[in-house]
Amino acid sequence: GQQLNQSPQSMFIQEGEDVSMNCTSSSIFNTWLWYKQEPGEGPVLLIALYKAGELTSNGRLTAQFGITRKDSFLNISASIPSDVGIYFCAGQLTTDSWGKLQFGAGTQVVVTP
Amino acid sequence: NAGVTQTPKFQVLKTGQSMTLQCAQDMNHEYMSWYRQDPGMGLRLIHYSVGAGITDQGEVPNGYNVSRSTTEDFPLRLLSAAPSQTSVYFCATRDTDYEQYFGPGTRLTVT
Secondary structure (H helix, E strand, C coil): CCCCEEECCEEEEECCCCEEEEEECCCCEEEEEEEEECCCCCCEEEEEECCCCCEEEECCEEEEECCCCCEEEEEECCCCHHHCEEEEEEEEECCCCCCCEEECCCEEEEEEC | CCCEEEECCEEEECCCCCEEEEEEECCCCCEEEEEEECCCCCEEEEEEEEECCEEEECCCCCCEEECCCCCCECCEEECCCCHHHCEEEEEEEECCCCCEEECCCEEEEEC
């Protein structure tokens, strides 16, 4: 079953605010990925993280691979209306030789003007 | 370069009918997979393939079959559709850095 705990489940924020979400697990991951899904579309890769402690940015998005390798967070700064969507974390377990990903349940972000 | 394509985009089936969801990629990725997405449950892996001729089960394989005869195509077959298979289905490919790329999805309703 699902091994990643993603929180919060949903966020309602005002335009211009920062957004923060995280994923935690009892398992150790080799890789953390963050995706965004808009209504009626497939998930789109935002950021990929490969090393413990790694901090990576993509525009207004910043993600970090936790030092313990059991967690990751995603921040969105100065949110805008087009940030609306569901954000998923995904991790690849160290014990999985085929590189299968485990997904969090998603964080729904709603941005109001 | 179309990336990952899926057909059909929408489908309605009656219980007991069979159908095949198509997935094709032009990125020459060896690794392909099928997920289903249900409200509040994120993405769950159905089947995956690490190359032509090699497939394996994921987290929720029951009721689904796959085959991989070419690198480009990875069809998902429902042999006898059930209402519990109503879901959105995503095909994905993966590059050597474990970054997965998703298709646009097939929205399936089984009545």
